[in-house]
Amino acid sequence: MSASTSLKNYKTSSDIWDEMICSDGIRDCYTTFAQSIENMSLEELSAKDELAKKLFMTQGITFTVYSNNEGLEKIFPFDIIPRIIKAEEWKTIESGIKQRLKALNIFLKDIYGKQFIIHDNIIPANLIYSCPVFIREMVNVQVPFDIYSHISGIDLIRDVDGKFYVLEDNLRTPSGVSYMLENRIMTSRIFPDMIPNNKVQRVRDYPDLLLQNLLSLSNLQESSPTVVLLTPGIYNSAYFEHTTLARLMGIELVEGRDLVVENHFVYMKTTKGLKKVDVIYRRVDDEFLDPLTFRPDSILGVPGIYWAYRKGNVAIVNAPGNGVADDKAIYSYVPDMIKYYLNEEPILNNVPTYRMEIADNRKYVKENIHRMVVKKTNESGGYGMLMGNNATAEEIEIYLKAIENDPRSFIAQPIINLSSAPCFVNGQIQPRRVDLRPFALFGPQGINIVPGGLTRVALREGSLVVNSSQGGGSKDTWVLA
Amino acid sequence: MLSRVAESVFWLARYMERTSGLLRVLRTNYVGSQDELNDFSWKSTLQTYGYLKDEKIESVQHNSRKVLEYVMLDRDNDASLINNITRSRENARSVQDNIPKEVWQALNDNYHLIREANIERLIKYGDPVLAFDMLLKQGMCLHGTIELSMSRDEAYNYLNIGRYIERCIISIDVLLIHLKEVDFDLTQSDDAPLWRYLLYALSGYELYLKNNKGLLRSDLVIQQILYNPNFVYSISYCLRRAQRYFQRLQQDSEDESFQSVDFLLGKASNDLKYSSPDLKDAQAINEILINTRKNIIETTFALNKNYFGI
Numbered sequence: 001m002s003a004s005t006s007l008k009n010y011k012t013s014s015d016i017w018d019e020m021i022c023s024d025g026i027r028d029c030y031t032t033f034a035q036s037i038e039n040m041s042l043e044e045l046s047a048k049d050e051l052a053k054k055l056f057m058t059q060g061i062t063f064t065v066y067s068n069n070e071g072l073e074k075i076f077p078f079d080i081i082p083r084i085i086k087a088e089e090w091k092t093i094e095s096g097i098k099q100r101l102k103a104l105n106i107f108l109k110d111i112y113g114k115q116f117i118i119h120d121n122i123i124p125a126n127l128i129y130s131c132p133v134f135i136r137e138m139v140n141v142q143v144p145f146d147i148y149s150h151i152s153g154i155d156l157i158r159d160v161d162g163k164f165y166v167l168e169d170n171l172r173t174p175s176g177v178s179y180m181l182e183n184r185i186m187t188s189r190i191f192p193d194m195i196p197n198n199k200v201q202r203v204r205d206y207p208d209l210l211l212q213n214l215l216s217l218s219n220l221q222e223s224s225p226t227v228v229l230l231t232p233g234i235y236n237s238a239y240f241e242h243t244t245l246a247r248l249m250g251i252e253l254v255e256g257r258d259l260v261v262e263n264h265f266v267y268m269k270t271t272k273g274l275k276k277v278d279v280i281y282r283r284v285d286d287e288f289l290d291p292l293t294f295r296p297d298s299i300l301g302v303p304g305i306y307w308a309y310r311k312g313n314v315a316i317v318n319a320p321g322n323g324v325a326d327d328k329a330i331y332s333y334v335p336d337m338i339k340y341y342l343n344e345e346p347i348l349n350n351v352p353t354y355r356m357e358i359a360d361n362r363k364y365v366k367e368n369i370h371r372m373v374v375k376k377t378n379e380s381g382g383y384g385m386l387m388g389n390n391a392t393a394e395e396i397e398i399y400l401k402a403i404e405n406d407p408r409s410f411i412a413q414p415i416i417n418l419s420s421a422p423c424f425v426n427g428q429i430q431p432r433r434v435d436l437r438p439f440a441l442f443g444p445q446g447i448n449i450v451p452g453g454l455t456r457v458a459l460r461e462g463s464l465v466v467n468s469s470q471g472g473g474s475k476d477t478w479v480l481a
Numbered sequence: 482m483l484s485r486v487a488e489s490v491f492w493l494a495r496y497m498e499r500t501s502g503l504l505r506v507l508r509t510n511y512v513g514s515q516d517e518l519n520d521f522s523w524k525s526t527l528q529t530y531g532y533l534k535d536e537k538i539e540s541v542q543h544n545s546r547k548v549l550e551y552v553m554l555d556r557d558n559d560a561s562l563i564n565n566i567t568r569s570r571e572n573a574r575s576v577q578d579n580i581p582k583e584v585w586q587a588l589n590d591n592y593h594l595i596r597e598a599n600i601e602r603l604i605k606y607g608d609p610v611l612a613f614d615m616l617l618k619q620g621m622c623l624h625g626t627i628e629l630s631m632s633r634d635e636a637y638n639y640l641n642i643g644r645y646i647e648r649c650i651i652s653i654d655v656l657l658i659h660l661k662e663v664d665f666d667l668t669q670s671d672d673a674p675l676w677r678y679l680l681y682a683l684s685g686y687e688l689y690l691k692n693n694k695g696l697l698r699s700d701l702v703i704q705q706i707l708y709n710p711n712f713v714y715s716i717s718y719c720l721r722r723a724q725r726y727f728q729r730l731q732q733d734s735e736d737e738s739f740q741s742v743d744f745l746l747g748k749a750s751n752d753l754k755y756s757s758p759d760l761k762d763a764q765a766i767n768e769i770l771i772n773t774r775k776n777i778i779e780t781t782f783a784l785n786k787n788y789f790g791i
Contacts, residue, residue: 058593060589233575234571246577253577253578254483270483271482271483271635271730271733271734273735
């Protein structure tokens, strides 16, 4: 069978936005790509699919699952068909993200400073102070250039109306950018010439932009600042990403045990003694960063690093304490923050969110649980989540009980029909649900968003969960020029 | 360079070298076991590269396939080939940003190769020599990749120090085991196939033939392994190379650290260089080997202390 037959058999649903097909046929942005593959046989596409898997494996683009002392190599599933976004849509996404990040960054400065947003009754104080990731130690800390969220990976979904909605802002340590870069390289290998023929904007500038931002954060008196990437180590599932970024930026990849603090300065242990560190791009979560300030049992962090940061002797990226802006209950206030801080209307909408500490909301959600997704406010990665439409009565009961016990820790959102995009699954081109995670870099010179991002795919038919930990995969994302 | 990175690069090279050393020993012994030799025993191999109890060794020492499976593929055997390759790769994983992508990929290929069902099938039911050759070729490809892609910076120097120290230890151990196998009697064993196999195991047979016109004499074999400056598995050659790569680290070292390791490496090299044993006296050879090994271990302790921060 040829790909064109498979494309003809491609079935979309009226209540789901499909990225490739609309009522008039193939959307403009997909036309060139569809024409390029229509003469290919499905066997040819299968061979490309196999080649991609093999290349991921041989290049070590894997994560390791350890059990019984045996490391099991796994690749993050990759779908060969790119997701294509037209230039105008990207402009909206870009300006929407910039607006959002500006507001969130001011919010973080405000909430760890004078707290005008609380005094003006925009956000209730108890919501902030009950947030477990609001770090009191960050109050009144002078953050370099007043930037908190240097790197963020905003999760966007598209509803049936064709509009993009923000699902999460991911202002802490978002991962996936290495897959954005590797997926692009993979596409250029398996579909030669297609990227230039489609006039796809490039994503490879990401490491350069990131390095520029990191360098500019150092103490200005330092002519040649030392920038390092702090990783939890080889057992972390994102370790591949850490090494990739360190290599692409030409910076040292360090673990907590490589660093030491002396007189509130951070040093790394080298073969020639101690060397001062100026900027740390950390991929270690807040709570593990400094056992003297946060979790005392952490062996991933560096004792004393928080005070070195507080004294301005080292820059830490992203700033500690960003979790408060990632809290799913506080997320519901982001449109209000945009209006309050920027005096603008939000360009990108939030998904309607019901905070469970409000009794009316609880009642509504309970009555409509089968149309709701319930989430824990401080979990991510698809954990701590209940999809009401698929859950058993028992699972629902457990969640409802947990909500009653601790309503602050839960929110609910209506189940949004994520848009579908063509994927090559089981030897056929079939629709699967996708989201989009563009990566934004916030530096002293402004906000940069490389045109593209990580499109995550729910590879199981009918599934809405795209997280890699829950059986999701990814695909290359093309933003056309 | 980070101390941890230096240590990992050093150990990745040691495990890499240990892997190829073990492969050559196993290949030679396997070929030997299929030769006309009667009663070939894997006993010394099992004692050196495994942790089996004596009674277990007695029961499998004549079963080549079982031995190979244990020494090559058994994850419960700490000294097995697969564990060496895995450790080499784990060390490389933690320093990926300090080695070229090509080296990481070559190491990764090595790791995937040993885990292939084909290798297991060849060892269990097919031709194990084919499996040895595939793995050895992959190892050589890795060495070539290192030479062609790595910049001559600190990482390259630590890698080579690790490589030559390990190779030195392997050559010493292989010769020590051999002396034991001939019961420390070097007068009766000239031209015995055992000496040929010893040279095979260290890839030195062709060089020996070129230099000695086909005569197989134990003292000449031992001389080649101890002193030959052109034989890449000779102990003397390995020590000189380790010294050479270490001296390149001088400008990236603290003076005291450098001097302490340099002294020990120099001592190891000179002790060997200025020894003049009777090459027919197995006990004298044994003493030199033990002393050199001790010097090398002291050097590695000094590296740990002064460079790797252990």
